[in-house]
Structures are given as structure tokens and as C-alpha cells.
Amino acid sequence: MNKKRILVIDDDLQFGRLTQLTLQATANFEVSVQSDSRKAIETAREFKPDLILLDILMPGLDGGDIERLLEGDPKLCEVPILVVSAIVSENDAGPDGLVQSGGNVMVPKTIDPSMLIQCIEDRLCGKI
Amino acid sequence: MKSRLQEIRKQLKLMKSGSQKLEKPLPLKSSPQPEAISILCIEDNDGDFLIMEGQLESTNSRQKFNLCRARTAKEALTLISERSTKSSNGSERDLTFDLPFDLIFLDLSLPDSVGVDTYELIANEVPHVPIIVLSGSTDRDLALEMVQRGAQDYLPKDHIFPEMLLRSVLYSIERQKDLNSLEKLNLKLEATTEKLKSAQMQLIQAEKLDSLGRLAAGVAHEVRNPLGALRMGISYLKQREANVDDPSFQFVFKEMDTAIVRADSIIQGMLDYSRDDSVSLKAVNPNQLIETALSLVQYEITTHKVEVKKSLLPKLPNILVDASKMEHVFINLFSNAIQAMADEGGKLEITTQCGIVDEIKRDEGVRDFVRIRKQDEVVLIEIRDHGPGIPVDKVDRIFEPFFTTKPTGEGTGLGLSIVKRIVDLHRGHIRIRNCEDSPGACVSLYFKAITS
Numbered sequence A: 001m002n003k004k005r006i007l008v009i010d011d012d013l014q015f016g017r018l019t020q021l022t023l024q025a026t027a028n029f030e031v032s033v034q035s036d037s038r039k040a041i042e043t044a045r046e047f048k049p050d051l052i053l054l055d056i057l058m059p060g061l062d063g064g065d066i067e068r069l070l071e072g073d074p075k076l077c078e079v080p081i082l083v084v085s086a087i088v089s090e091n092d093a094g095p096d097g098l099v100q101s102g103g104n105v106m107v108p109k110t111i112d113p114s115m116l117i118q119c120i121e122d123r124l125c126g127k128i
Numbered sequence B: 001m002k003s004r005l006q007e008i009r010k011q012l013k014l015m016k017s018g019s020q021k022l023e024k025p026l027p028l029k030s031s032p033q034p035e036a037i038s039i040l041c042i043e044d045n046d047g048d049f050l051i052m053e054g055q056l057e058s059t060n061s062r063q064k065f066n067l068c069r070a071r072t073a074k075e076a077l078t079l080i081s082e083r084s085t086k087s088s089n090g091s092e093r094d095l096t097f098d099l100p101f102d103l104i105f106l107d108l109s110l111p112d113s114v115g116v117d118t119y120e121l122i123a124n125e126v127p128h129v130p131i132i133v134l135s136g137s138t139d140r141d142l143a144l145e146m147v148q149r150g151a152q153d154y155l156p157k158d159h160i161f162p163e164m165l166l167r168s169v170l171y172s173i174e175r176q177k178d179l180n181s182l183e184k185l186n187l188k189l190e191a192t193t194e195k196l197k198s199a200q201m202q203l204i205q206a207e208k209l210d211s212l213g214r215l216a217a218g219v220a221h222e223v224r225n226p227l228g229a230l231r232m233g234i235s236y237l238k239q240r241e242a243n244v245d246d247p248s249f250q251f252v253f254k255e256m257d258t259a260i261v262r263a264d265s266i267i268q269g270m271l272d273y274s275r276d277d278s279v280s281l282k283a284v285n286p287n288q289l290i291e292t293a294l295s296l297v298q299y300e301i302t303t304h305k306v307e308v309k310k311s312l313l314p315k316l317p318n319i320l321v322d323a324s325k326m327e328h329v330f331i332n333l334f335s336n337a338i339q340a341m342a343d344e345g346g347k348l349e350i351t352t353q354c355g356i357v358d359e360i361k362r363d364e365g366v367r368d369f370v371r372i373r374k375q376d377e378v379v380l381i382e383i384r385d386h387g388p389g390i391p392v393d394k395v396d397r398i399f400e401p402f403f404t405t406k407p408t409g410e411g412t413g414l415g416l417s418i419v420k421r422i423v424d425l426h427r428g429h430i431r432i433r434n435c436e437d438s439p440g441a442c443v444s445l446y447f448k449a450i451t452s
Helices: A013-025 A037-047 A063-072 A113-124 B002-016 B046-057 B073-083 B116-125 B140-148 B162-239 B248-274 B286-296 B298-303 B323-340 B392-397 B415-425
Strands: A004-009 A029-034 A051-054 A081-085 A099-101 A104-108 B037-042 B065-070 B103-107 B131-135 B153-156 B282-284 B306-312 B319-321 B346-356 B377-384 B429-434 B441-448
Touching: A004 A013, A004 A037, A004 A113, A013 A029, A013 A113, A013 B162, A013 B248, A029 A037, A037 A063, A051 A063, A051 A113, A063 A081, A081 A113, A104 A113, A113 B162, B037 B046, B037 B073, B037 B162, B046 B065, B046 B162, B065 B073, B073 B116, B103 B116, B103 B162, B116 B131, B116 B140, B131 B140, B131 B162, B140 B153, B153 B162, B162 B248, B162 B286, B162 B298, B162 B323, B162 B415, B248 B286, B248 B323, B282 B286, B282 B323, B286 B298, B286 B306, B286 B323, B286 B346, B286 B377, B298 B306, B298 B323, B319 B323, B319 B441, B323 B346, B323 B377, B323 B415, B323 B441, B392 B429, B415 B429
Parallel strands: A004 A029, A004 A051, A051 A081, A081 A104, B037 B065, B037 B103, B103 B131, B131 B153, B306 B346
Antiparallel strands: A099 A104, B282 B319, B346 B377, B377 B441, B429 B441
């Protein structure tokens, strides 16, 4: 089975690096991290991810800005996005690990990583 | 009425003609019989006591005296405590003074106490009762010293005659009454000042808690980030349980450790900030205060897309401040700056420097300095935003309590007044003005540097 390519866009480099290690340890993913949101689109074009884990609160361009840029990019508009943020708590999440917030769906950053992996897989196969 | 005037004229005539003695007391019809004056005469010599008693009786006055006598200081203290109305455990705030006697005659040379000590012993016991020192000596220096210590009068025994004694007694009582009222007013003033101080502290604390509420979401975000990292780390270590020799282990452990320190420092910052205490001054590095305050408003900085440009002088001298209250100052000023630039995003510039007050241009507000003096080494902290600035007609009012330029419901109007209050408490100086070269407001804070 081909490894799925995941791009983590998060200004918190520590979270990014540990997410990279954890996801890669499952042997199912190839992960790249970009902590400078202004370089996110460039990196996405080069890395050609199957899915983007996108933080919301970032200096420079925030998650919303990136989402819009991705939608406007012909090569990237189809890439599924999973929003991961520390603005919501695990307590807010439903049994599927997702937080529904004002029409947006996001995964809390403090969620159990196995749950995050489940969410990534569900998103990849279009379940969410 | 006519006859009364005549009598007064007659008295005046007598006084003008040089007579020291009033033939009769002025027959003021409306005045009731004056209350007897209770006097404690502390005098060991029987002869002297009898002379004093005689002098008082021979004053041509309707004034009556209740004379008590003590032969020793010990006896005097016993008499005083017997007549004391106040219990010893009475509240300090109780503003009724203990007056067991209206007046005390005090001979300084007693069998059990001599000289100034005698005075202090008695005066300490009854600080609000007028004391007239009676002495065999005409030593002027001693007389002056006794009056400086609080005695109402000093009378050499050989030079006393009835009218003079009466005057001395009456005037002493009046003067002491005034002193006592003054002291009561002073105590009330002190109590009010104390209440005001505590009200101000409560206000600072209320404003702090209010801003804590605003900061809470941000702090939660800042703490969840390292928590998320920790969870990732644990998950990674679990997956790799079998391969403890994996070199990435050390990396993950180190990252997790840093994540704990990050989470802890933000929580600690919030706790320090919310702490309710009076001013506890410590030597603090202003750069450190700025960094801590920035970490607590990081969420606001990110959400409003503000760029922070710091030019912090390395090796900046420490300042003597209450770190928690000063963090409040910075958090408040940073929040104001960020909110001022909320719509457009913008740049928040923070500069620290130090210098001698003389070198700062006069228009930098040095003229306003009350506590910082020329030649003092000061730390200058400048916080500059690129928002619209303060409306010119409002610049003079920004430190007024409840004055706000923010829309109704968005500001308490207390922020800057409390900032000013805190800066004043630390004997610092704050100045807010619009930038000259570009739109935006600039806050300058001056604090005396610790030089040693």
C-alpha cells in the first residue's frame, strides 16, 4: 500500500515535528511540516499532499487564508483539509473526535493521536 | 441688658488700669455653672500640695476643682487606671480618648521617679490629658524641653499666683482639646486613606480579573499547543515501545520536556498575574516582564495578525517593581495597542533602553517627573502601535477612570486609569501621545533603574 502524503501546516513547530514522527511511525504516512504559513502554498505545490492538516491560529496567514488560497489553486483545490486547532478542547469533541463549530469541523489538538489518525483516514476516504 | 454692659465696662476699666485680678467673674447670665475640673496633682511634698490647693481655691472664679492627689508615680498610675473608662483591649479605631482627669499637675521629682522620665511615664499613660509641670527649678532649658515633649505648661512653684494658675489650667485644657480633635481628625484621615488604598487595590484586582477573563481563551490555546505535542510524543513512544534504543527517543523526550516547561510557564504566568497581594517590590528585568506579558497576549496578537517588533536592550538594568502588577500594565498596554490595530493588522513595536534623566530631552516629559530626578538612571520602555492614534480632543482624558474611546460595552474605561495608578505606585512615570511621524499611539514608561 502506498504511503499517504500528509502536509502539516502549523506554526507550532514542536507539535508539527512530533505529529510527523507519530504519523510516520504508523508506516502509513509520509509527512512534511511547514511552520511558516506564508510558505505553505509553495510547499504544498512541491510536496503534493494527499491531505493537509491545517492549524487555524498562525501569524502571517492564518488557517482561513490558507484554505482560501488552496481552494483557488487549480492543483490543490481537490486536496482534503483537516483542521487541527488548540482553540477547541477534547471535551468539545464528539465520539468521532470532531468538533462542530459554526459550520466548521475541526479536530482538537489535544486529542488522542490514534483518534486523529482515524480522522485522517476517514477524511482520506471521504467519510467526513 | 444695660446693667450688664456697664459691668463689662467696669471690668475693662479695671483691666486697663493694670489690675491683674478680676474682681468678679463676668456675670454672663446665660452661662451655667461650669463643670468642676478634675485635677490629679502628682506631688510628694505636702507643703507644696497645700499651697497649690490654696491657690486654686483663692481664684476669684466660679470654677470649681476636684483635686486628687498622688504622692508617687506608682500611686498616680493606680489612680489613673482606676478612673480609666477604656478597657485595654479597646479597638484602635475607637476615637473616644481616655480622659480619667481633665488635667494633671506633675512634680518631676518624685520618690520613685525623677525628671524627664517622670513626665514620659505619666504622659505615655494618658497621652490625651493636659499636663502642667510644676517644678522647684526655674531652668528655662528644662521648661522648653518639657513643652517640646508635649507638656502644656511649665510652672516654677515659687512663681505661681492664683489667677495665673487658673489661666494656665483653662488654657491648657483648651489647647489639649484642640490637639485631641486634631489627632482624632488625623486618625480618621489615616483610616480613610487606608480604606482608599484598599479600595484601589481591590479595583486593580477587579480589573485584573476582568482582563483574565479576556485572556483565558488565549491562555487555554497557548497551553493546549504543548499539551497536543505531549500527546503526540506519548503516542509515538507507545508505538515504538520495543525499540528503546531508537535515536529518535532522545529527541522526543527532549521535545516533550520542553512542551511541559512551555505549558507550565504560561500557567505560572497566569497565576502570578492573578495573584491578589499588595505591592511586593522585587528587582525585575523589564525585558523579562515584557516577554511574560507578550506570552499572555500571544493569542490576541495572532488572532489580530499583529506583527511584534522588539528592540530590547540586552543587559538592561533591573527595576524595583511588583512583577504581577507590572505585567498587568504591559498586558493592558499591549491589548490596547492590538485592539487599536484590530481591523488592519499592524505592527506593535516595543523598545527598551536606559539612560540618565539629563540626557532625555525636556519635551520627553521630564518636566512632569515628580519622583524621578535629574541624574537618575532610568529605564525607558516604549510601546508603539500603528493604529489610528488617540483623538486629539481625548488625549488629556485617557487616564480618567471610566473614560473610554471604545464602543459601549467593550471597555470598562478603567484600564488606563489603573495602569497609571500602578505606575504611580511604583514611582514611575507614564506618558501617552500620538506618534509624530506616522499614525499611531506611543506609550513611554519610565522607571528608576537599580544601579548597584
